[in-house]
Amino acid sequence: MAANDGGAQFEAHLSEIAASTETLLDRLLGPSPAAGERARPERLLKAMRYASLGGGKRFRPFLVVESAALFAVPQERSLMAAAALECVHCYSLVHDDMPAMDNDDLRRGRPTLHRAFDEATAILVGDSLLTFAFDILARPETHPDPAIRSALVLGLARAAGLGGMAGGQMLDLAAEGRFAATQPQLDLPDVEQLQAMKTGALLRYACVAGAILGSADGRKRTALDRFGATIGEAFQIADDILDVEGDVATVGKATRKDADARKATAVGILGVAQAKKKLFGLIEQAEAALAPFGRDAALLQAAARFVAERRA
Amino acid sequence: MAANDGGAQFEAHLSEIAASTETLLDRLLGPSPAAGERARPERLLKAMRYASLGGGKRFRPFLVVESAALFAVPQERSLMAAAALECVHCYSLVHDDMPAMDNDDLRRGRPTLHRAFDEATAILVGDSLLTFAFDILARPETHPDPAIRSALVLGLARAAGLGGMAGGQMLDLAAEGRFAATQPQLDLPDVEQLQAMKTGALLRYACVAGAILGSADGRKRTALDRFGATIGEAFQIADDILDVEGDVATVGKATRKDADARKATAVGILGVAQAKKKLFGLIEQAEAALAPFGRDAALLQAAARFVAERRA
Numbered sequence: 321m322a323a324n325d326g327g328a329q330f331e332a333h334l335s336e337i338a339a340s341t342e343t344l345l346d347r348l349l350g351p352s353p354a355a356g357e358r359a360r361p362e363r364l365l366k367a368m369r370y371a372s373l374g375g376g377k378r379f380r381p382f383l384v385v386e387s388a389a390l391f392a393v394p395q396e397r398s399l400m401a402a403a404a405l406e407c408v409h410c411y412s413l414v415h416d417d418m419p420a421m422d423n424d425d426l427r428r429g430r431p432t433l434h435r436a437f438d439e440a441t442a443i444l445v446g447d448s449l450l451t452f453a454f455d456i457l458a459r460p461e462t463h464p465d466p467a468i469r470s471a472l473v474l475g476l477a478r479a480a481g482l483g484g485m486a487g488g489q490m491l492d493l494a495a496e497g498r499f500a501a502t503q504p505q506l507d508l509p510d511v512e513q514l515q516a517m518k519t520g521a522l523l524r525y526a527c528v529a530g531a532i533l534g535s536a537d538g539r540k541r542t543a544l545d546r547f548g549a550t551i552g553e554a555f556q557i558a559d560d561i562l563d564v565e566g567d568v569a570t571v572g573k574a575t576r577k578d579a580d581a582r583k584a585t586a587v588g589i590l591g592v593a594q595a596k597k598k599l600f601g602l603i604e605q606a607e608a609a610l611a612p613f614g615r616d617a618a619l620l621q622a623a624a625r626f627v628a629e630r631r632a
Numbered sequence: 633m634a635a636n637d638g639g640a641q642f643e644a645h646l647s648e649i650a651a652s653t654e655t656l657l658d659r660l661l662g663p664s665p666a667a668g669e670r671a672r673p674e675r676l677l678k679a680m681r682y683a684s685l686g687g688g689k690r691f692r693p694f695l696v697v698e699s700a701a702l703f704a705v706p707q708e709r710s711l712m713a714a715a716a717l718e719c720v721h722c723y724s725l726v727h728d729d730m731p732a733m734d735n736d737d738l739r740r741g742r743p744t745l746h747r748a749f750d751e752a753t754a755i756l757v758g759d760s761l762l763t764f765a766f767d768i769l770a771r772p773e774t775h776p777d778p779a780i781r782s783a784l785v786l787g788l789a790r791a792a793g794l795g796g797m798a799g800g801q802m803l804d805l806a807a808e809g810r811f812a813a814t815q816p817q818l819d820l821p822d823v824e825q826l827q828a829m830k831t832g833a834l835l836r837y838a839c840v841a842g843a844i845l846g847s848a849d850g851r852k853r854t855a856l857d858r859f860g861a862t863i864g865e866a867f868q869i870a871d872d873i874l875d876v877e878g879d880v881a882t883v884g885k886a887t888r889k890d891a892d893a894r895k896a897t898a899v900g901i902l903g904v905a906q907a908k909k910k911l912f913g914l915i916e917q918a919e920a921a922l923a924p925f926g927r928d929a930a931l932l933q934a935a936a937r938f939v940a941e942r943r944a
Binding site for chain 1: 665666667668669670671672673675676677680723727730732733750751752753754755756758759760762763764766767769770771777778779781782783785786787788789790791792793794795796798799801802803805806810811825828829833
């Protein structure tokens, strides 16, 4: 298969999984209360749907579904875990966009949630999407084995919380000099740690979730863990390069924000040329990590190249 | 046993469980990263500890532990579920206190988290405590049976999310007229629904969590569910009466805020005298719900009276 064919096949699968994730989230976020819920307040539900439907490449869901597919996990199960992860991703965007955090007005070409609604609603939408992620993972339809559901919950909590994504956002705010008189100087290991938490942890979890759903043996689980960690690092460097080189029309959000805020990024420390070199090295590592799966991992291989080459 | 003895015994148990919860949260929120965490950023951890340690009657943990004790659940397990629930309660206080929500400066006699730290930290502390709650519930040390851990996760998510606490806060903001030109007129069923979600859902879950931990049969689980729902309603009415009658020194937070904001409360609709009558009716119902447990439920009976009689 030529590289271009792999790319086209990948894009088709990405779109297909994005559509399936959208359909599932649309159903899960319907108006009828689930067992144990009193009611679903209209404004909150509407705002949760605004935050989670109608946009995004759904790259994390793709990673969950394709990692799980290596173990022949039925897609209706892996899509549940994918939808849960996407709820966490979307909650983090809503909270990070708020005035007290990154103060963004534009997201995926639309007003950010606190601009389209208000700040109180944005806080509650983030809280509710985060909570809903664990609701989804704990449902028997996600997996009939409760040990697997518990492992999915624990893994997501570790990836998203104080020692993962939320902690990474805190480190990122600190790196801007928010909590000190002068902006701290971060070296490359500091930045890598920050990014591994802020962005990497969820991407890594996406791949590990596939292994959990598939009851993978230790070797295959480690392989997916390594793939996820590497692709997560690559994803962030590609994002930082895009921030420097992209334009707002293509990217759908404000660009050069990081450079303007003098945020600590690998690109800022290494320069664009060296960062690109590092990026392609990471893609090679990510591809190598998939060796235990052979040809079965062709779509994940293509995903790694997509990360390196994406333009938005 | 005279009523006074019951009260004294209850107070002693409440203090003891509060101390045990504090000790456990202090350990869980230690500086060392858990498996799957990269690091625990110092500022975030410090702020999470500020939000969750050093205060509060820990009434929800008491309900979890005493409900579980009806089924001889070892306290080291029920305290884990209690700590998780307390993390959710504390997260909700941090987010609700923020300027965009209730804009409170004082909580338990100390500056609210966004005043002691800043708003960005308050958002992240809330997010991280909420996430941490599910981390705690999914750990094998909470219960060796993963079906029980999954049920605890699902129950908490339903109680805390869109159809529970967070949805109730949204309804409460709407009731203030935040999202409309004029303040909507809520009738008593509307207010009861709002309160059942905002405050009641977590108190109810506290009791149900005991039943889940204890693998209760349907009849006993329903009894605890009913007890929790009733005590939750009573708790809120007592809180509203306190808001009207209490003073800031005793209560440790601003009082008369609800009356000043013309918030829709049962007390506002019924008047204090009728509300007190309703409160004592609910306490009787709560006590009646515990009938299947006989004398074993003496401490929970005392808890119901505590709710009715508390002064802060």
